[in-house]
Amino acid sequence: MELSGRQKKILHAVVEGYIDTAEPIGSHAVLDRTGLTCSSATIRNELAALTREGYLEQPHTSAGRVPTVKGYRLYVNELMRERELSQSETEEINRKLSGTASGKDKLMADVGKMATELTSYPAVTISAAASATVKRVDIIYIDPNSFIIVLLLTGDTVKNKLVHLPFSSTETLLTRLSAVFNANFTGLSEEQITPELIASTERAAGDTMGVTSVIAGFLIETLMTSRGAGANVSGEANLLKLPEFQDPDKAHRLINYLSDSQNISALTAAPDFGDVKVLIGPENAALELRDSSVVLASYDAGDGMRGLIGVVGPTRMDYSAVAAKLSYIAGGLSRLLGAGASPPAGFGKLMIKGGESNVQK
Amino acid sequence: MELSGRQKKILHAVVEGYIDTAEPIGSHAVLDRTGLTCSSATIRNELAALTREGYLEQPHTSAGRVPTVKGYRLYVNELMRERELSQSETEEINRKLSGTASGKDKLMADVGKMATELTSYPAVTISAAASATVKRVDIIYIDPNSFIIVLLLTGDTVKNKLVHLPFSSTETLLTRLSAVFNANFTGLSEEQITPELIASTERAAGDTMGVTSVIAGFLIETLMTSRGAGANVSGEANLLKLPEFQDPDKAHRLINYLSDSQNISALTAAPDFGDVKVLIGPENAALELRDSSVVLASYDAGDGMRGLIGVVGPTRMDYSAVAAKLSYIAGGLSRLLGAGASPPAGFGKLMIKGGESNVQK
DNA sequence: CTTAGCACTCCCGTTTCCTGAGTGCTAAAG
């Protein structure tokens, strides 16, 4: 059944009303919100119809209506007005984006904090969606017993490690090693680094002291953790202010779930999408997210890689505001990190793609 | 008034009983716990005396007793038995400590997680208590438009940054810059880097393109943030399981407080102490910590610097277990990072120092 | 199709009541 214009208006009002108040919306409240010129009885008839069709539900007889997942989905896909960010909001975002001058990890942490502040929901960032490969290896000689490995990965992530050796090495050996590593390891991902390769590298560099394996070990570990890493969460505490997380147990489960970066990285599994993706309640794969919603925006992280920035909140979340803000931030990040210097097409524009659009007739 | 042996026994029982159950302890419960061979009436008399002296209090008439701060203090200073870690506990700690092979930041994050797991309280780590200085600057040439700055600080922290230039530079310029920076900046802290110094460095290196100021900017920023940074928190969600944080508002305030690394760094302000320090409730400087307790252990971070690892929990926290675990972890960290290769004296030994020991007669 | 009217439902905040754990005090016993 196709919804009439009035029904859409009413659904719209119920969703936004519920987003505002977290309380079921009754016929009178709908009347107030829509400005419709009919009586509450008419509204009641329409509400009954929408309930029958599965867009709304009642917590109990004689309460107002609350949107179902199907109702939210329709709202997000069709009804939601693209929210324009106000001048001050865009200014704030731009200011914050340009403020961070440090490394990429810090940048992402800062951007996450910013998303939290703007939306007042916990924010997640995921830097490297694909698995990284080696771009370059450098070794800085400090003294006979110590050196620094500097590893440049695709996505322009730089990792380093200070190594103290229990024996002495020489600057020439390290220089040689650096050259051999660059020759042998450039472009490799973690799986491609085999024990044989390490052995042949060791021979090629004439390393008799086992420095090679120290370096190779660092490469492997970094590549391994960089796959799932780059995940970052901030603002978990904000959940506690929401009425739906007043139960400490519920809050605990979710916050705990979010504090494991493995779980965050798993969000990457969300199927391909263009700009902004909204996952409502049970549309989420993870059990722990089944009664929350996740909004994700993807950005261009350079080197052909994509990153994600998103927030987690109750299903009753202000999707339009959140989507607009995340989209804008993602656009800014793409500009900052993306391949070309020019802002990517569609920057700041909002295109929602969702889960299976299960709005049936 | 000096407490009698029996009174101490009773106080001991009340504190540990309350730590266990989070419920006020009555005369019968004391009897059970101490195995004392007297009647509950006698216990009641003693409880009344301890209450009069300010070691205990009653939530309301006709409830059991709860320790006051003064009671906890006496317990921590005099009564608490040094808890020996079990073999499996020390093994677990050792295994985890040796497991982490990455950079220092990651190590501290991992150690924090470990402390959370072991104590089930939120854990904090603070890496660099004192402000760091430059030990060495290296510049890695990538291509005409990009290079990596690698900065080695006291405490063997390594920081890096990949810089993209909007113009071209040359490898020789970068090599020269690296040399000049090492000559001019080694040993300097953030305040000592003046605009004049930067200008003279620029001249000395013959840099006409402003690369010098990019590098100097990174140094300044890194030194600045490294002062308060190195702060790390994990396991905040664990608070939500505790009965004293069932009020979401209370939990929110504390978690929020902990999520600002500025606040964590402020814990450094705690006066000098030897091994483990316990701050009970209002002994804390920060308002937000006034009804929680903090246990801190300090470790040798090398280069004459000290770091802190600690946990935050309710005043009713298992001080002896927590102190023992933190002390052991700190000992392991000192061994790992500390100046000498040999384990520092007193490793694994437990010496408590507290706030002003305000146990008055 | 809309609307006024009305009976009905049921959540939720308040009040009342009651039970039981635990106390303090007194008076006798050691």
Added chain:
DNA sequence: CTTTAGCACTCAGGAAACGGGAGTGCTAAG
């Protein structure tokens, strides 16, 4: 002087009872 038994008293907190009010569904008329 200390310990103990006995007893009256207190009070938090859960269970039950209550009432108001928001909101519904239905019917019958416009």
